[in-house]
Amino acid sequence: MSFVNGLICRECGHEYPKQAIHVCEFCFGPLEVDYDYEKIAKNISRAKIQKRDYSIWRYKELLPIDDSPTVGTSVGYTPLIKADNLAAVLGVGELYIKNDAVCYPTLSFKDRVVSVALSKAKEFGFETVSCASTGNLANSVSALSASAGLQSYIFIPNDLEQSKIVGTTIYKTNLIEVNGHYDDVNRLCSEIAGSFGWGFVNINLRPYYAEGSKSFAYEFIEQMGWKVPQNVVIPMASGSLLTKIWKAINEFHKIGLIDSFATKVFGAQAKGCSPISTAVKNKWEIFKPQKPDTIAKSISIGNPADGYYAMKAIKDSGGWSEDVTDPEIIEGIKLLAETEGIFTETAGGVTVAVTKKLLQNNQINKNESILISITGNGLKTQEPLINEIDMPHTINANIEEFKDLYNIITNNSKEDMKKCLP
Ligand SMILES: *Cc1c(COP(=O)(O)O)cnc(C)c1O
Numbered sequence: 285m286s287f288v289n290g291l292i293c294r295e296c297g298h299e300y301p302k303q304a305i306h307v308c309e310f311c312f313g314p315l316e317v318d319y320d321y322e323k324i325a326k327n328i329s330r331a332k333i334q335k336r337d338y339s340i341w342r343y344k345e346l347l348p349i350d351d352s353p354t355v356g357t358s359v360g361y362t363p364l365i366k367a368d369n370l371a372a373v374l375g376v377g378e379l380y381i382k383n384d385a386v387c388y389p390t391l392s393f394k395d396r397v398v399s400v401a402l403s404k405a406k407e408f409g410f411e412t413v414s415c416a417s418t419g420n421l422a423n424s425v426s427a428l429s430a431s432a433g434l435q436s437y438i439f440i441p442n443d444l445e446q447s448k449i450v451g452t453t454i455y456k457t458n459l460i461e462v463n464g465h466y467d468d469v470n471r472l473c474s475e476i477a478g479s480f481g482w483g484f485v486n487i488n489l490r491p492y493y494a495e496g497s498k499s500f501a502y503e504f505i506e507q508m509g510w511k512v513p514q515n516v517v518i519p520m521a522s523g524s525l526l527t528k529i530w531k532a533i534n535e536f537h538k539i540g541l542i543d544s545f546a547t548k549v550f551g552a553q554a555k556g557c558s559p560i561s562t563a564v565k566n567k568w569e570i571f572k573p574q575k576p577d578t579i580a581k582s583i584s585i586g587n588p589a590d591g592y593y594a595m596k597a598i599k600d601s602g603g604w605s606e607d608v609t610d611p612e613i614i615e616g617i618k619l620l621a622e623t624e625g626i627f628t629e630t631a632g633g634v635t636v637a638v639t640k641k642l643l644q645n646n647q648i649n650k651n652e653s654i655l656i657s658i659t660g661n662g663l664k665t666q667e668p669l670i671n672e673i674d675m676p677h678t679i680n681a682n683i684e685e686f687k688d689l690y691n692i693i694t695n696n697s698k699e700d701m702k703k704c705l706p
């Protein structure tokens with residue numbers, strides 16, 4: 285049974301039948317999936333959802349495919365952690381981490397969007413899929429198309445981390461590095477999409493792809509006992525994830541799965557690529573594109589496709605946005621690792637550091653519940669940490685050498701403790 289009427293223009297409301305297009309031919313506005321919410325409300329309930337498998341497809345009525353999913357059937361339902369250690373350091377009472385650093389199969393939230401996009405691509409009959417990526421999307425499209433038996437062409441900027449490249453080519457794809465930033469890659473891909481007849485997950489399949497992000501919010505709401513945190517901090521690249529989290533919360537309310545809520549969404553960016561947060565902080569109506577220069581490459585989009593809608597969601601919810609420097613990002617990664625035992629990538633460092641800053645600036649009330657969205661895994665972005673972390677102690681296989689070392693280590697920590705005493 286399908287709950288999708290078709291596509292609808294976000295700007296002029298013009299309706300289109302289901303097809304692989306993403307731009308309105310009347311006003312050039314972006315197209316969005318149009319659901320029959322009355323029908324969904326009649327067909328879905330908490331009890332029904334709770335009986336299903338633990339994946340994004342628990343919420344399949346709110347995802348835009350017509351038949352059963354065929355790609356990424358095990359994706360999603362990542363852990364929600366009550367982060368009491370980090371809460372104590374930040375001086376807040378109720379703090380949660382939604383941990384997509386362990387999303388299946390490629391360790392980022394992009395597995396959510398790609399399983400929806402490729403399930404839809406199969407329904408449309410595409411045999412070749414493609415994407416423009418900052419790294420994590422490349423990993424996910426490559427892995428999930430391998431398992432789905434689809435051919436793939438993946439386009440990335442030429443400055444990505446080693447793990448993002450190995451974690452793409454290992455699945456046997458066609459990986460094309462384009463000289464330039466993501467925005468150059470994206471521009472090229474828009475041209476290619478027009479002439480090659482492929483399913484481009486974030487271009488002509490974008491309306492379907494983007495809906496996959498909603499599952500991140502459906503899950504944390506269910507995991508919190510059908511409650512919504514009062515503050516949600518979200519990293520922004522194109523701004524799609526933030527926009528869709530806000531949409532998901534509103535949908536759950538609209539179809540009666542949750543009562544009224546008072547939730548603010550907060551956007552997190554790196555200072556070296558902060559078109560959306562700069563616009564929010566200056567109260568501009570539109571953002572100014574930037575040339576990215578930051579270690580947070582996975583969220584380096586200088587001309588964000590959903591930037592305008594992300595700004596609107598932030599404003600409508602009463603939230604705010606911040607950006608942090610590269611040293612602050614590294615501090616954020618370390619803080620999360622040392623307090624909660626979670627190793628996140630640079631984008632997660634951005635989100636943790638921005639949360640800290642929003643608390644310091646009283647943009648988030650420390651007495652309210654807060655959820656930090658961790659979207660990617662630290663093993664994929666090790667380069668900027670190499671000179672910032674402790675190196676191993678090296679000894680020979682000799683107990684005396686270890687005893688000497690042990691004395692040094694314990695004396696050092698006694699010194700550290702003395703420093704901490706009042
Ligand atoms: C892609 C990505 C984001 C943000 O994506 P949007 O384009 O804003 O939806 C956040 N974190 C990580 C790790 C990503 O790879």
Ligand SMILES: [Zn+2]
Pocket residue numbers: 293294295296297298308309310311312313
């Ligand atoms: Zn339109």
